[in-house]
Amino acid sequence: MGGSVLARLVIVSNRVASPKERAAKAGGLAVALREALNKQGGLWFGWSGETEVDPPAEPKIFKSGRVTYALQTLDPDDQRSHYAGYANGTLWPLCHYRLGLLSFRRSDWEGYRRVNQTFARSLLPMLQPDDVIWVHDYHFIPLATELRALGFTGRIGYFHHIPWPTPEVFLTLPSHAALVNDLAQYDLVGLQTEHDVRALLTYISSEARGWIGPGGVVGLRDRRFRVAAYPIGIDAAAFVADAKASAASSETKRLKASLAGRTLAVGVDRLDYSKGLPNKFAAFGELLKSYPEHRSTVTMMQVAPLSRGEVAEYRALRRELEELAGSINGEYSEFDWVPLRYLNRPFQRATLAAIYRSARLGLVTPLRDGMNLVAKEYVAAQNPENPGVLILSRFAGAADELSGALIVNPYDAEGMAEQFNVALTMPLEERLERWRANMDKVESNTIHHWCETYIDDLTHAADMMSDVLDHRQAAT
Ligand code: ADP
Numbered sequence: 366m367g368g369s370v371l372a373r374l375v376i377v378s379n380r381v382a383s384p385k386e387r388a389a390k391a392g393g394l395a396v397a398l399r400e401a402l403n404k405q406g407g408l409w410f411g412w413s414g415e416t417e418v419d420p421p422a423e424p425k426i427f428k429s430g431r432v433t434y435a436l437q438t439l440d441p442d443d444q445r446s447h448y449a450g451y452a453n454g455t456l457w458p459l460c461h462y463r464l465g466l467l468s469f470r471r472s473d474w475e476g477y478r479r480v481n482q483t484f485a486r487s488l489l490p491m492l493q494p495d496d497v498i499w500v501h502d503y504h505f506i507p508l509a510t511e512l513r514a515l516g517f518t519g520r521i522g523y524f525h526h527i528p529w530p531t532p533e534v535f536l537t538l539p540s541h542a543a544l545v546n547d548l549a550q551y552d553l554v555g556l557q558t559e560h561d562v563r564a565l566l567t568y569i570s571s572e573a574r575g576w577i578g579p580g581g582v583v584g585l586r587d588r589r590f591r592v593a594a595y596p597i598g599i600d601a602a603a604f605v606a607d608a609k610a611s612a613a614s615s616e617t618k619r620l621k622a623s624l625a626g627r628t629l630a631v632g633v634d635r636l637d638y639s640k641g642l643p644n645k646f647a648a649f650g651e652l653l654k655s656y657p658e659h660r661s662t663v664t665m666m667q668v669a670p671l672s673r674g675e676v677a678e679y680r681a682l683r684r685e686l687e688e689l690a691g692s693i694n695g696e697y698s699e700f701d702w703v704p705l706r707y708l709n710r711p712f713q714r715a716t717l718a719a720i721y722r723s724a725r726l727g728l729v730t731p732l733r734d735g736m737n738l739v740a741k742e743y744v745a746a747q748n749p750e751n752p753g754v755l756i757l758s759r760f761a762g763a764a765d766e767l768s769g770a771l772i773v774n775p776y777d778a779e780g781m782a783e784q785f786n787v788a789l790t791m792p793l794e795e796r797l798e799r800w801r802a803n804m805d806k807v808e809s810n811t812i813h814h815w816c817e818t819y820i821d822d823l824t825h826a827a828d829m830m831s832d833v834l835d836h837r838q839a840a841t
Pocket residue numbers: 392393633634635668669670710711712713714717736737738739740742
């Protein structure tokens with residue numbers, strides 16, 4: 366992490382992985398961020414997960430190892446407008462191209478900005494001028510604006526974990542111009558894919574009248590900042606180790622015994638409408654209808670932990686999936702075989718690794734996804750001598766890297782069923798070849814590499830921008 370040795374890293378994210386939380390439960394991103402912080406020491410700031418009328422203006426602070434945690438409690442109405450309202454009722458559907466599900470209310474937009482202001486006021490007294498601040502995700506787009514308004518002039522970066530929509534979609538948002546002005550207050554804006562970068566830069570040049578220089582350097586009114594792609598990875602080595610260890614675990618034995626020699630196809634997704642779960646269920650139903658040879662020989666397991674129950678669309682999706690699962694099982698079950706196992710519970714990472722490794726098919730078919738870490742986890746967990754096949758939506762960011770997957774269009778149930786059949790009958794040699802291509806990507810672009818590259822680029826963003834500006838001046 367050249368040059369960052371002296372600077373303190375400050376991470377801001379809505380959810381903060383408490384040090385008491387076991388690594389497996391916290392998820393890959395949280396663990397990687399914690400590792401980056403532990404390495405150079407730093408501050409992790411975010412929401413406490415609690416609401417209170419008239420909350421204290423200062424965050425709760427505690428230390429664990431080299432990391433200081435600062436957790437801010439929010440007013441319940443503000444928290445609702447911020448999280449269920451603008452972040453997950455407006456920005457989430459917008460960025461996932463679901464305009465029919467988008468709701469925009471001025472009161473939510475105001476609540477969203479108020480919460481960002483609250484967070485900025487609570488964070489500012491803890492900041493030192495040479496800190497490197499790394500803000501995560503769409504809950505916090507205006508945070509840099511609020512910090513700059515309070516006088517902070519140091520380096521601030523933003524990483525957007527979800528897709529960035531094309532200008533036609535983005536323009537439907539009434540607050541589009543304000544949000545891009547907010548982005549301009551950062552020094553480095555990180556997106557998942559080159560597609561996302563193109564979408565944002567096209568908006569900036571065609572709608573906001575900014576200029577775009579080499580390396581994604583942008584000029585927008587009096588601001589200069591950089592936009593670049595940093596595809597997120599996973600802790601591949603940890604997944605490989607967990608999956609290897611899982612081969613002899615009691616969970617793997619139970620799972621195998623329950624399958625009674627049948628092939629397993631697995632899906633692991635938060636219960637979210639961006640994940641295309643009804644489409645995946647429909648494609649599995651289509652497989653059983655059009656390829657009856659797979660009846661009684663394949664079991665599909667969909668792990669879908671509940672998510673964002675406070676948003677109405679998520680509750681409606683839950684009901685829809687219960688009905689669909691019931692109808693597939695009602696139609697095709699035998700007295701000794703249930704085609705679809707549908708579970709709403711979370712699992713420890715080791716158990717997930719065991720499930721992935723036991724599955725001949727990994728079904729990752731979102732309608733739209735920033736990256737999709739499950740696709741990479743599935744690849745890392747495979748047995749290198751007898752790997753399964755990844756079926757991957759072309760609309761997941763991961764499809765740019767995982768060229769060994771069978772790429773599908775989740776809107777085409779018959780096409781997906783066809784590819785499920787291809788995967789179920791694929792010879793070992795082809796499975797090995799495809800897996801190797803995927804695994805090379807998963808092993809070279811890890812979460813550690815992602816953290817280091819981003820932090821390094823943020824630390825040196827000013828140098829890069831001044832090179833581009835010198836170049837522009839020389840050219841005019
Ligand atoms: P998103 O960030 O939209 O939820 P990703 O696929 O990028 O989607 O990341 C999901 C993360 O959550 C992965 O690391 C995955 O292992 C984890 N996860 C998903 N389902 C479960 C589950 N049932 N139990 C535990 N972890 C889960």
